[in-house]
Amino acid sequence: LINILKDEAPGVRGSAATALAALGDRGAVEPLINALKDEAPDVRSSAATALGFLGDQRAIEPILALIDDAESWPRSAAANALARLGGGEALVGLIRLCNDSDARVRGTALRASLSVLNTQMSAQFMKTLRDDPDGINRTIAIEGLGLLGKPEAVDPVLKRLEDTDAGARGEAARTLVRLLPHVGEEKRKAIVSKLVGFWLQSRNNDAANAVYYAIREMPLELAEAAHDAYDAEAHHNLLPRKLLRWNEMRREISLRAYSRREMGQLREREREYHGHAWGIAPMRGGEGLTLMKTVLEIDLVGYSSLAAVLDETLGPESVAKLNQRIQDVIGDGLAAVGLARESTVMATTGDGAILVFEKAEDAHRFAEHMHRMTREYNSTKTEASTRLYFRIGAATGNITMQPRQGGGYDIAGITIARAVRLEAAARPGELLVDTLTYEALPPVLHPAYEEEESVRGKRDESFAARRSVMNRDVPQHLLTKPAPPLGDASGDRHAILNLFEQLIPKDQLDLLVFLLDVPITHHPSKMLSLFDRQTHLLNYMTTVPDGLQKLESELQYLINKQKHS
CATH class of the missing domain: 3.30.70.1230 (Nucleotide cyclase, GGDEF domain)
Incomplete structure (x- = not known):
């Protein structure tokens, strides 16, 4: 394999470097260091990657030389290798690559640096957050700050809830949840309030989903505090899909709380929040x-x-x-x-x-x-x-x-x-x-x-x-x-009664009631016979504009549906 590093085909030389890393033989370190000077950028990249996997400190200085490589691939490979090799010199080189002129190289270096978190990287993440025009790189920096758990990162990350990049906004939400244990009670409440407010206002699905899951994953006490930050009037004005997601989250939080409380206490708390029974979130409506x-x-x-x-x-x-x-x-x-x-x-x-x-x-x-x-x-x-x-x-x-x-x-x-x-x-x-x-x-x-x-x-x-x-x-x-096609509906009572007889099964009153959107107060009682229930529905539909035509049309629909099946 070492001899193949001198093959005339760049692809073969690069594959040889990768294979040497897989063997794990330190005897390949010097030949791979020499390959860092190969004329082909993909071979230089493969050699740097291989040296990173071998973990020999002799490779640090030669790999640092790739920081100024004319091609971006070797510089990206150098970032990953330096993160694997570790040490003070490697970290200095990694930070330099976090400020590379190429956005992809910066991103690779930032991602690699997540494995070597320390105070120096905290400063670099802050710098990236402030200065990097690339949204993906800002997202990685936010993630790094969350992993470091530094309280001073809270305010810069809070500002990123308004980042122009949806990924950065979503990562900011997740990171803020990670930082909650590292700040005082008042700051925690402010963060929760900000997260809920952002979720209510966001129209970007990816960012809103990230905030939604971040709130769901909060510690129980903080998740419950999110309800206090939630404006009841905004609750009623939400888009249906967002209201649905909020209600799902509320139910999950309530179930978590249930393990800590008696059911009666939980019901009482839910009534205080929303004025209704446990586990059900109301919207404005009529009866029921x-x-x-x-x-x-x-x-x-x-x-x-x-x-x-x-x-x-x-x-x-x-x-x-x-x-x-x-x-x-x-x-x-x-x-x-x-x-x-x-x-x-x-x-x-x-x-x-x-x-x-x-x-x-x-x-x-x-x-x-x-x-x-x-x-x-x-x-x-x-x-x-x-x-x-x-x-x-x-x-x-x-x-x-x-x-x-x-x-x-x-x-x-x-x-x-x-x-x-x-x-x-x-x-x-x-x-x-x-x-x-x-x-x-x-x-x-x-x-x-x-x-x-x-x-x-x-x-x-x-x-x-x-x-x-x-x-x-x-x-x-x-x-x-x-x-099959639907026929015309005349609204004739005799025709409607004949259609009732064609239903299989005969008792499909519930389906008819649903299709006709009959108010609950006018649902036929289940205590009545089938004929009496049909008569009740027929009589009610006579009070509805074009009600008999609608009833006949829905009966035709159900009969055609059973034929179609």
Whole structure:
């Protein structure tokens, strides 16, 4: 290998230097020092890198000569090597490279210097923060100051919450959280207040997300102090996506606090903060409690045909058993992601359910598990007709929740209708989500989704949405089945009653109520018979402008939806 350092091809010489470093033989130090003078810049770079890995102090002085190299690559390699070799001379050279004329060399030197933190580097980080025009380099300097934990860094870093570079602003937020233990109580409160104020005002997603996670990771007492810095009026005026993120953060902080307090004390504190029960963040609304939630509808593909065959051949009891089996599977899916059916399933639809989640991430994980579970189930079936596939849609937004006598909640809101429309537009094996749900997901889940598209709702409706294909074993003929067109709605009561009879399953009153956005106070009582509930809804819709036409249109939509599946 040492002889190959003299090969006529620069690429071969560079590879030889790298291989010598991998061998770890100190006998290669002198030949590698000679290679620092090679005419090819990439060979000089490889030699410097190799010497850094070998860790022999004899290499420091020759590598320092690369600080004035005409090419940037060898200078960057010198920075990394000097950081590895350490020592006073190496540090002096590293600081010189932190002030190189090339921004990339400065960045490499700054990044390398994070491994040799000391007082001298603190001064250099401050200088970079003040003078370097490159946002990436300022970001690295901020990180270094946070790792050093110097209280005097707080004020310069606070100013960087207004940096022109989003990365620097985000790193400033994270660093301020790291510096909190190193400052007094009053300073801590000022930092927390500044972080919350920045988060409320920021319109850059990357910077705002960094602040969001920084606040979440604060020690409990400081995270709670963030609530004191949070203006209630600003809370109501937030964009929906930002309000959703804030509510998620509040819930996590509350759960951390729960381990320290009795439930009653925690509820009392939450009421003091926001005037409502623990774990729920209100927005302005009408009846009940208006909340920001992620609503999901799940639907079994081909249910209507399967139910019709079972009813005809084995009787209605077999359909009831099928319905129960579907609900058991949904319950298993919720249990697998650590959620209780009682607090998540708001309504059942025979072949599926309407579920409400605190977090968009929980909805994604549930959908992912359901599709994986059916894929595993289908792998054991040789007959195609016995395989199961689900369609799932999810939307995020305001819904109204009101406790129901006997337990559970009544819910209302157009977000539920949007989730139903998205489920209908989803293909088997998919989760189809609206934009707000996608933006509420952790960034690590975003690659699971396709590009944004416009999907059709009912008639001229359309939604911006993204698909996540979670089961790729779905037969092609199920993926390409066209949706049938909707007919005209006359609003004739007799026609509406006939449409009720065509529903499979018959009892889809909950879905109709959601699609029509009927106020909770006018929901048909579940204590009534199916016919009486249908009559109640029919009578209510006569009081709504064009109500009967809307009811007929939604009935047509549900019937076409079951045909489409």
